[in-house]
Amino acid sequence: MEPTDVSESILMQHVIYREFGEREVLQVAQAPVPEPREGEVVIRVHGAGLNPIDWKTRKGLGFAARQIENRLPWTPGYDVAGEVVAVAEGVTTLAPGDRVMGMVGFPAGGGAYAEYTLARADELAIVPDELDLVTAGAVPLAALTAWQALFEVARLESGQKILIHAGAGGVGHFAVQFALERGAHVVATASPANRDFLAELGVHEVIDYHTTDVAEECYGLDVVLDLVGGEAGKRSLHTLSETGVLVTIPTVTADDIVSAAEAMGLRAHGMTVRPDVFHLDEIAELIEDGDVRVHIDQAFPLNQVQAAHALLEGGHVRGKLVLDCR
Template sequence: MDTPIDQQPETSMKTVVYHQFGESDVLQVVSSDIPSPQDGEVLIRVHGAGLNPIDWKTRKGFGFVAQQIESSLPWTPGYDVAGEVVAIGSGVTTLAPGDRVMGMVGFPLGGGAYSEYALARADELAMVPEELDLVTAGALPLAALTAWQALFEVAELEPGQKILVHAGAGGVGHLAVQFALARGAHVIATASSGNRDFLAELGVHEVIDYHSTDFADECFGLDVVLDLVGGDTGKRSLRTLGDNGTLVTIPTVTADEVVSAAEAQGLRAHGMTVRPDVFHLDEIAELIEDGDVKVHIEQAFALDQVAQAHQLLEGGHVRGKLVLDCSQLTD
């Protein structure tokens, strides 16, 4: 039976922690005190906390964040949060209790979203459009900001340009194709055959089934490639670029080799790291309000199903996003 958060004692909360790096079974749900917002902070009653690949990679001890937090475990993961403001710290004038907010918080070393309550800086938070429920909104910030910054800051995508998005049905991908379409680009995406209809419904112009078709034989003269796969896929994508085209590769582990391969061929490629940006989130929220962008949730999990959620996340091939419904516990 699901237990609404309102029946929890108001001085303590459930939160997810791990004390060591490892498989999904290191994730534990524990009780801790509800924190108080300090200067410039707000306390959020969390409804949705998005799951992102960086979450499982850090949990396993991979990457920059893991190196930095190793000596300060236990740690609560999660950077994506949406919920309701319940308290504000001194100096906060832009938000009030009851506001529906979302943001990419605690990035990169703070984390803290996998919890019934979370602290966030007021300047990290955007208002959630009425069209979006708070659990769904929790899945949006990191993936949406990654797509937005890659397309419009790094690649400088313009109306009428042709773009290829690898893994177009995934968390970042399904938002990137919609942003590119809203900007007036011609959008091609790679996906499995099972995701063809999903992408067609989003408005993608051409879907290439990567199991049966080599995208490098199908695409040429592209203005932009958004590489969400990395490695060999990123390097082979260079063949599809036009003379003035740009490739943006997201997986950090292979970014250097993709960029080096581009330089060797006299082509442009960039890696990037997402950053919080409340103004970008506001623009994204407007697209959602206007009906131009939809967030697809593949599955929502209760807070104490976090290990199961991580297993699915780590397996890859999720359509859209996974999210924790932090207002629910299964027992």
């Protein structure tokens, strides 16, 4: 890359934290725009998606925190969409001006909460013209989690019956749409405020988790996608058929749920999402065709990152939260 492409003298804003802690540790700082190394591109970030792993890692919880604890200060964020502004020598698949999105820097790199960030060219998918770049920033991690849980781990097929916990959330609202597109019968848990939202997406049955025990309402299910964990995940084992499978996403309670399933002679699996540009391309195609839509609950500027984390940590977001880094 020629230094003039994104001049080394340009400063950008990015979010950092110097120690683990409450959301007050999140600070906006300045740094030089990064230079791409072999295989990398520089992205002018438009949207950076927020995910539960972001606040858990900020608090020092989970496997990602263990990988960065000796690398602080650190810039969080694994979800990014924006415009390529510079490419390293040897990168032939992307060029300046390309509109891209990806799950980047996972788990130790991060870096998406910024005006500019680095990404490996092979981590990025082209954003459909129909999708604006701020909204696209909310897609990769949540959509890939839903996709891999449903189709790689659970092997969901047309005609099967699936229960999706927290169907109106970030991962959930993608999962219900993917399952419907695959031809499954979809039951989702949600609060009453999200019933109409899920009905609009096409969900067949919505269960109010405040008033209804899923173990009394559902039985003989082929798949449960547990996005809540803990007792909700354990109770859901009672809804499975003998050949059914439960996939649980929250890592903190995954071992307990898998053990409980084994004791009942049932199948349950935990999983951790991974970047996969081929899956992301398939997801982008569904969005482009209008079969899947991305719902943004709220967008925040970089300097309101603490407020964004407050809402994220509350856990009752419809769809996704995103940082607008333009």
